[in-house]
Amino acid sequence: MNINPRHFKPSTRMAILTVPLLASMLTACTAGGSSGGSAGGAASGGSSSIVVAFKHEFNTMDPLRSDYAQTNMVDNILYEPLIKFDDKNNMVGALATEFKAAPDAKSVSFTLRDNVTFHDGTPLTGKDVKFSLDRYVRLGQGIASQLQGYASTTVVDDKHVVVNLKEPNAFFINGLANVYILEADLVSKNAGTDDAQGWLQSHEAGSGPYQGTGTSSADGTTVARYDKYWGFDEKRPTQMVFRRIDESATERDELKAGNVDVAFGVSAVDAAALKDQQNIDVAFLKTSGQTQLFFNTSTGATANPQIREGLKLAFDYAGGFQKILNGNGSVSSGTVSDAFTCRPENSAPSAQDKDKAKQLLAGLGSQALELRYQSVDSVQTQLATLFQSNLKDLGVTVNLVPIAYPDYLKTLSSPSTIPSMMLLNDYILTPDPGASLDKLYNSKNIGSTNKGAYSNPKVDALLAQARTISDAAKRCELYKQVETQVAADSVSANLYQVTFPVGYRKDLKGVVFDWSATPMSFFNVRVG
């Protein structure tokens, strides 16, 4: 038996119906009342506090992990290295005013800047340099990879240190551009049982133009301008708020609404949608990175240089550039990207040659190839599909296999596990490509960082020679020979220079590529 709803008094029925209605209205009204706040839509032009939207996990501010882009984005303005590179690819002093590699390339001496203080007012001394380098090497992770071959630091006096190496290594000093100096006493005091890794997750001990505010969390952090910075510039924003926003569309909308001032997690499509916005500029920053298709040069079908050459010639570089990258960036023209000055002159951009490719790939027969790519990157997915299609036109079957980061690292452990083809964005962090060329192409690094299991005694000899030469210009000539040989051996197909779309408030200056952080360094950002 049912109860007839008409038996309820009208007031009861109304009350029952009104509850959800009221709940919805209340939420709308309360939120609407704050329209001057985050959803206000008013662009915050001229504000000296800027909000930066970024993608992916922000774990820690410990400069040990500044090999991780999100950590480096913040550490880059909290800390400083001894040296850095300017926009003309020249090495210049940061915390050091003078630096000199010994003629035997077994040590590097530094003179420290005089008027540098850490954020608690403690002056920088040689002790801090020694402490920082020793700590990285002791922990043996992250940025410690830039210190391979480090033996010790000799503190000559408060303002002079000598970094000693285990063997001649002219590449070493370049890596120091990515290694930040910590305040020894402060970190030691908070060392705990994990060498201060826990403490440095949300605290800092740097001397950079910004200092931490103790508000670090998983969704970002806030830093405030340090007005006693030795290179103080009042045009730097007074505060920077780093906010994690993973969705490109959300970043775009927040930028349009004026709640975010710099967005560098936007997709190319969303960046294009921002171009017509008043008060917003969009830049496609060309980085030092290159999208490359690495071949397994040691095992399987791609061990044959002719097959590799055929594969290189099969890819529709121009089509991908126009249709997938929307013409942003550039088609690669060598083993290293256009950002480098040390590269062979007159290198031609990569180009498709179907007829020659078909001829060279005839030797493959019906053998299918495997192409691994990182499917989290939609551009990579499209490029992989384009290549599969290009090769299908030539009668070659390619199986596309998405790969996760831990698996990618594992495949590098042996030539037998390296896939026949792997699509990657590969970054070289310093304008002197020596250390990176060595990691990628020296046969002694097969099983770790040599991504194509490539071995050529001539290249090994050139790199070994370069390692012992402290004159950068002479090293550069050797690098060019390495790059030419690697290209001739078709170790990889070099597709495009990696570009990052960045949307930003129009009155901000300094949104440019910088070697110290990818895709940009907030060290350079100024208001007005």
Next chain:
Amino acid sequence: MANNPKRQTAVFLLRKAASSFVTLVGLSAFVFMMVKLIPGDEARVAAGENASPEQVEAIRHSLGFDQPLPVQFVAFIGRLMHGDLGTSITTHVSVTQGIQQVLPQTIELVLLAVIIVVTVVTPLATVSALHRDGRTDFTVKLLVIVSAGLPTFWLALLLQYGLGTKAQLFPISGRLSRSMNVPTKTGSVVLDSLLAGNPLAAWDGLQHLILPAVVLALPFGAQLYRMLRAELIQVLAREHLTVARAKGVPQRQLVMQHVLPNAIGPSITLVGIQFGAMVGAAVLVESVFGLVGIGSYLTNAVSQKDTFAVLGGVLVIGTLVVVSNFVVDVLQLIRDPRLRAGQLS
């Protein structure tokens, strides 16, 4: 002695606690094996892409990944007994600390979603049941089916664009407006604002939570609506209600005192289950609305094969599910004397 209610209650609670413990250990073992099956080398992830083989091996040894799997698992359980969830290979800090940073954000989002589900669905289901097969019932049912059928991710983007970007009724994303700043104490922005004596910031934080909570609540609300409506219809069909009405019991009293109390039993159980499920489902909503919670922590951990972070995250969610089920069981016992007699005897 055998009929001592206090003793019976204690035994019941102990039995529940023991079964919860076994569930969590079993869950840990299962997840541990699953993570180990993910292809990849966690020592290389920890050491960094450019680490030398020597550095990788040193890390492998220091993290204990060079030990056989059963030894690794026993060591994990041993540390767990001391409240140590291990160290994340990507953050290099304690998993407990990492989870403490993100969990409060998810909890406050889920709690708000549960409140929305319960306060909105209960009256809707009641009206639907009272107007069974009528126009109101049809309209509400249609709305529920549509909202349940929409993919959460898409719905989140749609509502964010429509109500946030265009209509500016809600903040687009994040936890607080750019003008607001409160010190982090608990990790819950609303609570932290109140603790800091800043009710404006608490209000602002609440506004930022409403839209994501509504999106999260919709599919779960649809489940609850269907169950509660069916139960209400069953209860409404009972003859003792006709007698009550014949005796002149007012209709409002009839619903509030006789219909709803008899119909909400299964719904309480469902809400308890939904609480745990919402914690896991929050990741998509959090991603769209720029919130970082336990879901994104787990997603990152899985993608990096971060064994201890995955185990920690799953254990925390598992514990939340176990606790919410436990609370539901206790509530049911308090609410229903028949159940109490059955369980405690």
